[in-house]
Amino acid sequence: MNNPVISALLPVVVLIAIGFISGRAGWIRPEASKDLSNLVFMVLTPALLFRTMSTVHVEQLDFKPVAMYFVAAVLLFAAVLVWQGFTRRAAVLALAATFSNTVMIGVPLVALAYGQAGLVMLFTLISVHALVLLTLATIMLELAVAREAAASGEQAGQHMALTILAAVRNGIFHPVPLPIMVGLLFAQTGWVLPEIVDKPLALLGNAFGPIALVLVGVTLTQVRVGADLKGALGLALIKNVAFPALVAGLSWSLGLSGLALSVMIVAASMPIGANVFLFSQRYQVAQELVTASVAVSTLLAMLTVSLVMALLGAA
Numbered sequence: 001m002n003n004p005v006i007s008a009l010l011p012v013v014v015l016i017a018i019g020f021i022s023g024r025a026g027w028i029r030p031e032a033s034k035d036l037s038n039l040v041f042m043v044l045t046p047a048l049l050f051r052t053m054s055t056v057h058v059e060q061l062d063f064k065p066v067a068m069y070f071v072a073a074v075l076l077f078a079a080v081l082v083w084q085g086f087t088r089r090a091a092v093l094a095l096a097a098t099f100s101n102t103v104m105i106g107v108p109l110v111a112l113a114y115g116q117a118g119l120v121m122l123f124t125l126i127s128v129h130a131l132v133l134l135t136l137a138t139i140m141l142e143l144a145v146a147r148e149a150a151a152s153g154e155q156a157g158q159h160m161a162l163t164i165l166a167a168v169r170n171g172i173f174h175p176v177p178l179p180i181m182v183g184l185l186f187a188q189t190g191w192v193l194p195e196i197v198d199k200p201l202a203l204l205g206n207a208f209g210p211i212a213l214v215l216v217g218v219t220l221t222q223v224r225v226g227a228d229l230k231g232a233l234g235l236a237l238i239k240n241v242a243f244p245a246l247v248a249g250l251s252w253s254l255g256l257s258g259l260a261l262s263v264m265i266v267a268a269s270m271p272i273g274a275n276v277f278l279f280s281q282r283y284q285v286a287q288e289l290v291t292a293s294v295a296v297s298t299l300l301a302m303l304t305v306s307l308v309m310a311l312l313g314a315a
Contacts, residue, residue, distance in 0.1 A: 008113035009306055012105070015210055016298075019217020028218050036215045040208065045103060046179040048205035049123060053183030054193055056120050065256055065264040066125050070132055072246040072268070073098040077136065080238070086147070088285045091140040095279060096293055097238045099133050100270035102126050103176060104216055105301070108209035109270075110263055113309065121263040127180040134275060135168055141283055220295055228292035235289070236272070236297035240304040244268035262312050269308040271297035 022028045028036070077094040084090030100106065103126065110118045172178065186193075193201070225232060247268045251261050272294045280290040 008109060008309070009302070011112060012109050012213055013302055015108075015213035016217040016220070019214035020220050021217070022214065023218035023221035028214075030222055033215065033218050033222070036211065036218070040104070040212050040215060041175050044204050044208040044211065046175050047201045048107070048208045049126075049176065050179035050183040050186075051193070051198065051201040051205050052116070052119055053123055053180050054186045056184060056187050058184065058188065060120070061124050062121070062258075062260040063124070065121070065251060065260040066128070068251045068254070068256065068261075069125060069247055069264045069268060070128075072243065072250050073133060074136070075250075076238075076243055076246055077133075077140075081140065086140075086144060088141055088144045088148070088283050091137060091144055092276065092280050092283065092286050092290060093235060094140070095133065095137040096235055096272050096276045096290055098243060099137075099273045099276050100129070100239075100243075100267055101273040101298070102129055102267050102270055104212045104274075105298070106267055106270045108213055109305070110266065111209060113266070114259060114263055117259060118263050121260045122267060123180050125264065125267055127177045127184075129177075130174065130275065131168065131172060131177060134279075137279060141279070145283070216298065220298060223291055223295040225292040225295055226288075228289045229296070231289050232292035232296040233300075235293040236300045239272050239293075239297055240269055240300055244308050265312060266305065266308060269301070269305050271301040 019028070023030075023033075077098050080094035080097050081090050084093055102122065106122060106126075107119070110122045114121075172181075244265045248261075248265050251257075251264070272290075274294060277287070277290050277294060280287045
């Protein structure tokens, strides 16, 4: 247990396993997962994010590794689009290859491995993660829909500009980026949270990690991989291995190093985020493959994240 990688990952694995066993045993029913998810995202997540960022000053943040993260994400997104062809399916798969589970798994893991300083860096990424990648995916998907509609002679639906505007709005007014931005703005005032507010926020924030990881385990019991295993494994390897390798390669080529970069590489190695499934549902494409890929990517992350963190520790 002296190895920092094992010390950080073992609690994550154990909590996910507890959730999986609880789901299999019927202790946490599938219909209860929705309520747990709402608790995590609507109550615990905002409390943790706001409290952490409420003491951070902008001049303390390092934006270069975050920028390299998104450069790598856009390059990989474009590569998958070119490889798969410019279709709705290709856009959804490109999003799956680049959109990390930075909250449910990333936050507890980074907190254990890198502490408060690592969390601040991760929250800097999270504050714009969904906004950048989901907006990019929306633009590509809407362009693909318009192209398919033109090819079939059908009239396109809502004007793309309105759809993109809605995506940007939803990316900002969301229980993840909004408390980060509000907390950061609060920090710039120089004020300090009174104890009567800070203490409940701390208790809620401390509950986030274990409940979120148990929920991941419960969710895994509801997924059937089946015939999509081969495709899901390929997509999971791109997300869990190729993406962090690209972030690391680009950043190291520019001489970047340190804790901030390590957090970005670990964030890139996180499994596929659940938002990708929502996009596949909305645009009615590759739903079975994306569902299987999220599950396979999450299970594979036990190995690949360990490898990434071990390599970072040895670098």
